[in-house]
Amino acid sequence: MTAAELPRWLEILISGLLLLGGLTAVLGALGLVRFRTFFTRLHAPTKTSTLGIGGVLLGSIVYLSWISEMAVIHQVLIAMFVFLTAPISAHQMAKAMLDANPDMRPPLPGNTETDSPRRETARAGDQAGTGSDRRSQH
Amino acid sequence: MIGMAISIALLLFAVAMLLAAWRLLQGPDILDRVLALETLYTNAIAVVILLGLKFATQLYFEAALLMAMLGFIGTVVTARFVGRGDVIDHD
Numbered sequence: 001m002t003a004a005e006l007p008r009w010l011e012i013l014i015s016g017l018l019l020l021g022g023l024t025a026v027l028g029a030l031g032l033v034r035f036r037t038f039f040t041r042l043h044a045p046t047k048t049s050t051l052g053i054g055g056v057l058l059g060s061i062v063y064l065s066w067i068s069e070m071a072v073i074h075q076v077l078i079a080m081f082v083f084l085t086a087p088i089s090a091h092q093m094a095k096a097m098l099d100a101n102p103d104m105r106p107p108l109p110g111n112t113e114t115d116s117p118r119r120e121t122a123r124a125g126d127q128a129g130t131g132s133d134r135r136s137q138h
Numbered sequence: 139m140i141g142m143a144i145s146i147a148l149l150l151f152a153v154a155m156l157l158a159a160w161r162l163l164q165g166p167d168i169l170d171r172v173l174a175l176e177t178l179y180t181n182a183i184a185v186v187i188l189l190g191l192k193f194a195t196q197l198y199f200e201a202a203l204l205m206a207m208l209g210f211i212g213t214v215v216t217a218r219f220v221g222r223g224d225v226i227d228h229d
Contacts, residue, residue, distance in 0.1 A: 006140070015143035018188070022150030025181055029157035032177055038167060045177040048154065056147065056184045060191050063140065078183065078203050085210040089176060092214050096221025097169050 010066060014059045021055030024048060038097055042090060049086040054079060144192050148185065155181045172216050179209035 006014075024047055031044025057075045064072040098105050155178055162174035183202045190198030218225050 011139045014140055018143045018147040019150070021184060022147035022154075025154035025184065026150050026157075029154035029161075029177060029181070032161050032174065033157045038170060038173075041161075041170065042173060045158075045173065045180065048177060049180045052154075053180060053184055056187055060187055063191060074199060075187070078187070078199065078206055081203070081206045081210075082180070082183065085206070086180075089210055089213040089217065092217040092221070093169055093173060093176075096217045097167070099221040100169075 006066060010062070014063045017055045017059035017062070021052045021059065024052040024055065028052065039094065042094060042097075046086060046090060049082055053082050141192070144188055148188050148192075151181050151185050151188070155185075168220050169217065172213060172220065175216075176209065176213045179205060179212075183209075 028045040028048035031047075032041055035041045035044060057079045061072060061075050064075075158174045158177040158181065162171050162178065165171045165174060183205050186198050186202045186205065190196070190202070215225050
């Protein structure tokens with residue numbers, strides 16, 4: 001490691017990015033442990049997958065690009081993949097939780113007399129398993 | 139200074155993985171455990187990248203990319219299987 005060739009401000013920048021990633025990961029995991037309901041717990045670790053991974057990857061991009069004296073950007077591939085897939089998996093988990101217990105779904109705003117979502121999901125919950133009309137809703 | 143920062147960041151990610159493992163063992167619902175597993179693999183990607191920085195080798199980045207892809211597929215498949223009973227829609 002040729003850490004002696006690094007200028008001081010770049011050392012501080014890289015260390016700050018790595019420590020920011022680590023602190024964000026600890027905060028996300030702390031939220032995963034401490035929050036009470038599933039949906040608040042779903043919210044917390046997304047900070048890990050954006051700011052935590054992003055900080056570590058940005059720090060490694062700056063560090064490796066400086067010590068190898070060329071632009072090392074294949075960490076961008078990992079960052080792009082994680083940033084693209086984290087909302088999809090969170091959405092799938094939230095949808096699975098709402099499908100498993102439909103009474104957790106909050107009512108829609110507006111005209112609750114004619115199209116109450118609570119009634120629809122209760123009816124779909126009776127036919128859970130076959131679920132042909134529910135599949136056409138999605 | 140950079141080596142010390144890498145070590146401290148590795149320690150912080152290890153603490154985060156311990157907390158997520160507590161939720162994995164404790165979680166009241168199956169989806170809590172799926173969420174804890176997703177947090178674990180996200181932290182493990184960062185740990186692998188930090189180890190690649192520490193050992194100054196490029197070999198670890200392919201491992202991190204593979205972990206990102208396989209972890210995403212595992213999370214989505216498990217969530218769909220728990221939520222609706224099958225993974226792929228067939229009519």
